[in-house]
Amino acid sequence: MEGTLVRRVIQSDNSCLFNAVGYVMDHNKSKAPELRQVIADTVASDPEKYSEAILGKGNQEYCAWILNPEKWGGAIELSILADYYGREIAAYDIQTTRCDLYGQGKNYNERAMLIYDGLHYDALAMTPFEGAPEEFDQTIFTVQKDRTIGPVEALALNLAKDQQRKRSFTDTGNFTLRCGICQIGVVGQKEAVEHAQATGHVNFQEYR
Structure with a gap:
């Protein structure tokens, strides 16, 4: 496997989760309004599944809240977006080097990766060489029979560990x-x- 795994920085504007997902799924760093709407529509369409116990607030209140560009996303939003795109989303936490996998158990055959520093989400991408333009980025990886994405998974974990060592x-x-x-x-x-x-x-x- 040629190339190097890089952290693509997403703007810090309270919508980093949505824009990081937009980048890894669609190579678009400004999809936050659209993806917030996807989440609000999904939650509104199933008030039984998305109850106050799950959301921490009433269904309608949550839908209004997530459409506010000042509000941050987290695990609930990532699991909805994994289903929306039909792909797993792996989020690597720098502080613990843990990987949280969303869309797991759905037999999705592709995965995208994010990295999280405790407050902010950035995108992970394979690039043919250091400094290559973003249009060469590969952000979608095939899930293999063993449910890993092969050598890329080790690269992602090593990158998270490296960022942890640097206290990033x-x-x-x-x-x-x-x-x-x-x-x-x-x-x-x-x-x-x-x-x-x-x-x-x-x-x-x-x-x-």
Whole structure:
């Protein structure tokens, strides 16, 4: 297998999950509005499956929430998008080097890969050589009989481990953020969420 696995950076604008999926599936980094709509339509169409117990909020409330470009996606959204595209989505977590596989058990015969740093999703792609233009990227990989994608899987895990060694992740339990609006410092995801709920401020910058 020729080439090298690279992390394709997706813009940090609260829609990175959707734009990373758009890139690996369609080579399009601006599909967030369309994919948010796909998720809202899917959830709205099956209120029994997508109940408050699953979503953490009422079905209609969730649909309005996910269409807001300020809101972040996670596991629920990735599993819906795996089914929408009919492909597995592997998300590599840099901090733990764990791989979460969405669409598993559906016998999909292709897989795309993302990498997650605790706050942000980027896309993973095979490129023929370092510095090659993005149009040469391969982002869809064939799932083999053993349900792996062959040598590419080891490359993805090695890339996640390399990023972990470089500490290219955000420890969401202990990272420090400053509110971009009122400049108050908060520690960890919990405090950031509490501040956002109390003030409506969602513009945080990491600082050390």
